[in-house]
Amino acid sequence: MRILCVILCLLALPATAQEIRRSFGRQTATVRLLVRSTTDIEVFSPVIDAFLAVRPDLAVDYEQWGSNLLYDLTLSDCASGRRGADVVISSGVHQMVQLVNNACAAPHVSALTTALPAALRWRDELWGITREAAVIVYNRDLVPPEDVPLTRFDLLDLLRPTASPYAGKVATYDVESSGLGYLFAFSDAREATTFGALLESLGRTGAVATCCSAEIIDGVANGTYLIAYNVLGSYAQVAAQSDPRIGIVLPQDYTLVLSRALMIPKAAAHADQAEALLDFLLSAAGRAALSDVLLITALSDKAGAEDRPPLSETALRPIGLSPALxxxxxxxxxxxxxxxWRENLSRGVRP
Known part of the structure; x- marks a missing residue:
């Protein structure tokens, strides 16, 4: 019934349901690899260029999707046996594990895939290709240094006063529209004793829940929000490189660490070339390209421009690829x- 509903819903979607579509490589290429991903194309395009530099015989058509729609479309392709994407990459890794569990993925084994830690490889059908933190973002011009929340307890303290200046000025992902936001919030609920109190405080003070990293980060930069919680750190770091108003904190009580997951659908038209892209992303050259665009970060280093002690390795909480998701x-x-979530944050949710 779930799969039937997905198919019927997708038949009603417009052809432009993806956010962005862009082509890379030669128009005369005999093989065009279709990549569907949640990763911002402006961030990922240098990685595609690096891949095509070593595979000039290929071209790549890249579609950027929201995580929930990408999951539903991939599930529908799988259920119908339809040839869709050759490669699917998503930050909604719980959804990717479910797709593998539904027998939607093709296996691949190479020296590079077997070298991955067990937490980043499942069934030889799903692989973690990045290393990104869930961070707190704040406006460096408008949040005094003594108010910068280094832990969730600090954020609770900022929201506790009746007349908190941060009321209505905190943003986070909407867990209903964002698969990544749901994953981070669900992981928080399992990880932290502070989750219930933080959720209540966010709701009581009119926090805003919205869909997208770019909207949240832009809102912090322009002062619409003062603080954003559980934002994907790679996007925040990219923005901070050109905007000094953006400050970043890797929470010191614990920091969730995400590895975007890559899957090759079992009906992929160009499975060999999809495997070549995966192996490139896991190679030294591919990891260098991912590091250049901050999709792989050294999480033990200082966060952003602030001079803070390195984050302890014991504070890192990787989200592993496993059936537990x-x-x-x-x-x-x-x-x-x-x-x-609705009971607490319904007042702050924006469409």
């Missing part, structure tokens, strides 16, 4: 979690 998609648990 499927719990996040259990319909009953998801419905309960979203109901709890």
């Amino acid at each position: 499927i719990v996040a998609l259990d319909q009953q648990k998801r419905a309960q979690f979203i109901r709890r």
Whole structure:
């Protein structure tokens, strides 16, 4: 029933459901690799260029999608046997594990894939290709240094006063529209004793929940928000390179660490070339390209421009690729979690 509903919903979607589509490589290339991804094309395009530099015989058509729509489309392709993407890359790694569990992925084994840690490789059908933190972002011009929240406890303290200057000025992902936002919030609920109190405080003070990294980060930069919680650090770091108003904190109580997951659909038209892209991304050259665009970061280094002690390795909480993530998609648990979210943050949600 779930798959049938997905198919019917997708048939009603416009052809331009993806956010952006861009082509790379020679128009005369005999093989065009279709990559569907949640990764911002402006961030990922140098990585594609680096891949095509070593594979000039190929071209890449890149589609940027929201994580929930990408999951539904990929599930629909799988259920119908339709040839869709050759490569799927998503930050909604719980959704990717579910797709693999639904037998939607093709296997691949190489020296590079087997060299990955077990937490970044599942069934030889799903691989973690990046290393990114969930961070706190703040406006460096408008948030005094003594107010910068270095932990979730600090953020709670900022929101506790009745007349907190941060009321209505904190943003986070909307867990209903953002698969990544849901994953981070669900991981928080399992990781931290502070989650319930933080959720209540965010709701009580009119925090804003919205869909997208770019909107949240831009809002912090222009002062619409003063602080953003659980934002994907790679995008924040890219923005901070050109905008000194953006400050970044890797929470010292614990920092969630995400590896975007890559899958080759079992009906991929160009599986060999998809495997070549995966192996490139796992190679030294590919990892260098991912590091250049901050999709792989040294999380033990100082966060942003501020001079802070390195984050302890014990504070890192990697989100591993495993069946444990499927719990996040259990319909009953998801419905309960979203109901709890709505009860607290409904006043701040923006469409």
